[in-house]
Amino acid sequence: MKVLVIGANGQVARHAITKLKEAGHSPIAMIRNSEQTEDLKELGTTDTVIADLESNFDHAYHRVDAVIFAAGSGGHTGADKTILVDLWGAIKAIDTAERMGVKRFVMLSSMGTVDPDKSDRIRHYLVAKKLADDHLKRSTLQYTIVRPGSLTNDPALKMVKVEEEIQVRDNTITREDVAIVLADIVDRSSTIGKTFEVLNGETPIGEALATL
Amino acid sequence: MKVLVIGANGQVARHAITKLKEAGHSPIAMIRNSEQTEDLKELGTTDTVIADLESNFDHAYHRVDAVIFAAGSGGHTGADKTILVDLWGAIKAIDTAERMGVKRFVMLSSMGTVDPDKSDRIRHYLVAKKLADDHLKRSTLQYTIVRPGSLTNDPALKMVKVEEEIQVRDNTITREDVAIVLADIVDRSSTIGKTFEVLNGETPIGEALATL
Numbered sequence: 001m002k003v004l005v006i007g008a009n010g011q012v013a014r015h016a017i018t019k020l021k022e023a024g025h026s027p028i029a030m031i032r033n034s035e036q037t038e039d040l041k042e043l044g045t046t047d048t049v050i051a052d053l054e055s056n057f058d059h060a061y062h063r064v065d066a067v068i069f070a071a072g073s074g075g076h077t078g079a080d081k082t083i084l085v086d087l088w089g090a091i092k093a094i095d096t097a098e099r100m101g102v103k104r105f106v107m108l109s110s111m112g113t114v115d116p117d118k119s120d121r122i123r124h125y126l127v128a129k130k131l132a133d134d135h136l137k138r139s140t141l142q143y144t145i146v147r148p149g150s151l152t153n154d155p156a157l158k159m160v161k162v163e164e165e166i167q168v169r170d171n172t173i174t175r176e177d178v179a180i181v182l183a184d185i186v187d188r189s190s191t192i193g194k195t196f197e198v199l200n201g202e203t204p205i206g207e208a209l210a211t212l
Numbered sequence: 213m214k215v216l217v218i219g220a221n222g223q224v225a226r227h228a229i230t231k232l233k234e235a236g237h238s239p240i241a242m243i244r245n246s247e248q249t250e251d252l253k254e255l256g257t258t259d260t261v262i263a264d265l266e267s268n269f270d271h272a273y274h275r276v277d278a279v280i281f282a283a284g285s286g287g288h289t290g291a292d293k294t295i296l297v298d299l300w301g302a303i304k305a306i307d308t309a310e311r312m313g314v315k316r317f318v319m320l321s322s323m324g325t326v327d328p329d330k331s332d333r334i335r336h337y338l339v340a341k342k343l344a345d346d347h348l349k350r351s352t353l354q355y356t357i358v359r360p361g362s363l364t365n366d367p368a369l370k371m372v373k374v375e376e377e378i379q380v381r382d383n384t385i386t387r388e389d390v391a392i393v394l395a396d397i398v399d400r401s402s403t404i405g406k407t408f409e410v411l412n413g414e415t416p417i418g419e420a421l422a423t424l
Binding site: 078080084087088116123127128131 | 266335
């Protein structure tokens with residue numbers, strides 16, 4: 001499948017591009033400017049498209065089979081960018097998929113979005129992510145929403161715990177494992193219409209995803 | 213009517229409380245803490261209820277006939293508060309109205325929300341307001357959404373221009389005129405389900421609102 005990765009320069013997204021290639025897909029990295037092409041070189045030859053979530057980006061969707069939305073304004077910018085990228089950018093990415101006829105849409109969300117009011121520190125971020133997810137659920141797209149716990153940079157464990165809502169304390173998962181999950185579910189049709197949380201756990205990734 | 217004014221300490225809201233009284237309604241000022249009661253004293257005796265949009269505020273809705281949502285985080289706080297008050301607070305105020313059976317809901321919105329991408333400086337604010345309005349439109353409530361232009365502190369002119377989308381350059385309106393509009397439409401059933409922009413103009417307020 002041709003998979004447009006939005007926010008391709010993010011840490012999870014970069015792993016996802018590698019994992020998509022390994023799975024035989026053709027990832028297309030959507031990046032804001034040509035300088036970021038350099039940053040992607042370490043991933044080997046990767047198709048890129050230059051487009052900005054804060055402008056019109058219809059052209060990025062040409063001949064695309066699926067979208068993975070992995071953009072995030074990150075912790076180094078203000079909450080205005082949380083609104084404009086994580087929320088408004090996501091809504092526009094979803095609406096663009098509908099308009100351009102790209103049916104499959106995988107959203108990189110976050111644990112804690114089920115009830116943002118339980119969080120203090122990043123409540124505004126979780127509200128933005130929740131409202132983006134809600135918009136996707138109301139769309140006509142074949143969506144899957146992936147909500148990982150706290151992200152770490154450890155190497156993949158390839159073992160996860162996957163549930164609609166996980167009740168646990170140790171809530172971490174490696175970015176590489178999240179990427180494996182994203183690359184796997186793009187063409188796993190049983191995950192369409194599903195929203196799930198994911199942490200490192202005791203079950204091989206494919207087996208865990210098959211239970212959804 | 214008993215009208216709960218959310219964000220009662222705001223400048224438009226304070227005018228609205230006065231105008232509601234003048235129109236024979238019983239406004240209830242929802243404020244965050246008892247210190248704000250002092251601030252409302254200049255408006256004369258006003259019923260107040262202490263409740264916080266960032267917590268549960270069900271109790272504020274008891275025996276209320278209508279809600280005017282006039283809360284705003286204002287320019288002095290960060291965009292995280294734009295998410296938590298203007299957007300998330302509004303969504304919770306709408307959901308609470310549905311849950312508590314308060315049907316009538318008047319939203320103080322803003323011009324520019326039709327297409328936030330046309331704005332540079334306050335785009336994130338307009339996105340937040342637009343998404344709150346969209347949530348209200350999807351609700352089961354008897355809503356009216358009022359979108360004034362740039363607000364001034366001049367005395368009321370009592371003459372306005374009212375349209376779904378106004379195409380003009382001189383886009384100001386006094387806060388007092390906005391308040392008169394809010395207090396008027398609470399029980400003007402012809403405005404239910406309507407969204408409109410409002411500026412100072414050439415038509416007496418009642419006459420202009422009757423055209424909606």
